[in-house]
Amino acid sequence: MSDIPYTQTAHLTDGHSKGVTALAFNSDGSLLATAGLDGTLCIWNTSTWTLSDVYYAKNPIVSVAWYTANTLICGLEDGVMSSVVKDGEKITHVSGHWAHLYPVEWLAVRDNLVASGAHRELSVWEWDTNAGLVHLVKGFSLPGSDGKTGESEDDSEVLITGVFWAPTMLVVAYLHHGIRLFDTEDWKNVANIDTQCMIVSSSLSPNGAYMAISDPARGFTIYDLDAAKAIRTFEHDIGGSERAVPVLFVHGGHAILSGSMVGRVNIWYINASFKLPYLPMPSEYIFTSVVVCIVKRLQMNRRF
Numbered sequence: 001m002s003d004i005p006y007t008q009t010a011h012l013t014d015g016h017s018k019g020v021t022a023l024a025f026n027s028d029g030s031l032l033a034t035a036g037l038d039g040t041l042c043i044w045n046t047s048t049w050t051l052s053d054v055y056y057a058k059n060p061i062v063s064v065a066w067y068t069a070n071t072l073i074c075g076l077e078d079g080v081m082s083s084v085v086k087d088g089e090k091i092t093h094v095s096g097h098w099a100h101l102y103p104v105e106w107l108a109v110r111d112n113l114v115a116s117g118a119h120r121e122l123s124v125w126e127w128d129t130n131a132g133l134v135h136l137v138k139g140f141s142l143p144g145s146d147g148k149t150g151e152s153e154d155d156s157e158v159l160i161t162g163v164f165w166a167p168t169m170l171v172v173a174y175l176h177h178g179i180r181l182f183d184t185e186d187w188k189n190v191a192n193i194d195t196q197c198m199i200v201s202s203s204l205s206p207n208g209a210y211m212a213i214s215d216p217a218r219g220f221t222i223y224d225l226d227a228a229k230a231i232r233t234f235e236h237d238i239g240g241s242e243r244a245v246p247v248l249f250v251h252g253g254h255a256i257l258s259g260s261m262v263g264r265v266n267i268w269y270i271n272a273s274f275k276l277p278y279l280p281m282p283s284e285y286i287f288t289s290v291v292v293c294i295v296k297r298l299q300m301n302r303r304f
Contacts, residue, residue, distance in 0.1 A: 010049035015042035022064045024072075031086075033072055035061035041074060043086060053091050055084050065107040065114070071129045073114055075104025081116060083129040097134050099123065106163040108170075113137065115170055117160035122172060124187070138187045143177040161199050166208030171225070173202035179211055179223065193228045195221070201246045205253035212256045214247045220256060222270060234268050234275070 018037035025032050031052065032044040041055040041064065063075035072084040074096075081104055082096030099116060106117030114125045122140040127133075142158050162173035169190070170182040179193040179202075201214035210231075211223045219236035223229065236245070236258055248257045255269045267276045 012044060012049065015044075015051055015054065016040055018060075021060070021062045024064050024066055026066045026069050028069060030069075033064050033066070035064045035074060037061075041072070041084060043072075043091075053086060055091050055094065057082065060103075062103050062105050063107045065109045067109050067114070067127065067129055073107055073109060073127070073129075075107050075116065075118070077103040079104060079118060081107075081114070081125075081134075083127065085129060095129075099125070099134075106160055108163045108165050110165040113165075115163050115165065117163040117172065120158035120160065122160060122163070124170070140182070140187070143174060143180060143192075162202030162204075162211075164202075164204035164208075164211075166204060166225075169208070171204055171208070171211065173199045173211070173213065175199055179213075179225070181225065191225075191228065193223060193225070195223070195230075197221075203248045203256070205249045207253060210249075210253065212247045212249055214245045214258070216245070220247050220258060220268070222256070232270055232273065234273070236266065 012034070015034065016036040016038055017040070020034050020036050022035040023032065025046070030046055032046055034042045034044065037060040039057040039060055041057065041061055043052045043054070044050065045052045057074070057076055059080070060077040061074050062077055065073050067073050067083065070086045072086075074082045074084060076082065079098055079100040079102060080096050081099045082094060084091055085093040100118035100121050100123070102119030102121060104116050104118045108115040112126055112128065114127045116123050116125065120142060124137040126135040126137050156176035158177060159175040160172060161175050164171045168184055170184055172180045172182070174180065175198055178195045178199070180189055181191040182188065183190050195213060197215040197217060199213045200216050203212045205211070209225055211225060213221050213223065215221060218233060220234045221230050222232040224231050234256070245258060249255070250257045250267065254271065255267050258266050268274065
């Protein structure tokens with residue numbers, strides 16, 4: 001394959017005065033939400049790639065996730081989680097509550113449940129965006145504390161680097177403490193995977209069976225969660241050591257998309273270990289957040 005099978009659709013230059021921290025398409029791909037360090041939440045119409053609406057928060061927005069096709073959950077730097085409701089062309093309602101001691105960097109939504117990760121704090125909330133009601137379902141203990149509140153037995157800093165919903169599990173990645181799986185019935189920690197490396201970014205496959213992690217020393221590694229082992233590794237020039245380079249499953253879980261610090265964005269096909277040529281990006285840009293819109297989900301008929 002000699003030609004890159006992707007072309008630039010749009011270049012969104014307005015809306016943010018500082019760095020973009022998070023991106024998210026809604027369920028049908030009609031809207032794209034972008035959040036920034038300037039406290040701005042921009043909602044873009046993907047049919048015209050024009051700015052549909054803007055919400056200005058008092059603090060930087062560091063994470064964003066769609067709760068419904070027209071409602072967003074935002075995580076702020078001051079530990080606040082806010083819901084933003086869009087009715088037609090306008091944002092009609094905003095409500096929030098203080099949820100964490102640290103910036104809310106990770107959000108995952110399933111039905112009426114919102115999982116949030118903030119530094120070392122992990123919580124699950126039941127959220128009614130129409131009534132503006134939020135209920136804490138579960139606050140999790142630190143890794144290594146054996147279910148007790150307090151400090152971890154491991155001296156390494158506890159830092160969450162990914163939160164995801166699998167069919168029957170809540171999957172959480174930690175910088176120094178590997179991958180942890182929690183049962184969604186009783187919220188017990190049912191499995192731990194020692195990755196033998198730092199995890200600076202992570203992504204769960206659409207079927208919930210695999211996790212891709214970004215390791216600043218080696219590149220990207222794919223883990224089989226059932227077997228608790230690595231099955232693929234891809235080396236990548238990320239532009240310096242110990243950088244938080246994002247990784248994301250694409251094409252129904254058959255490939256991963258990577259960001260970088262040197263303006264190089266790649267796609268690897270996992271089964272064939274095949275890498276496409278670099279996607280055409282400005283070389284001076286730093287890519288710290290990636291997102292994909294799945295218009296038609298590919299069927300996964302075989303394992304990796």
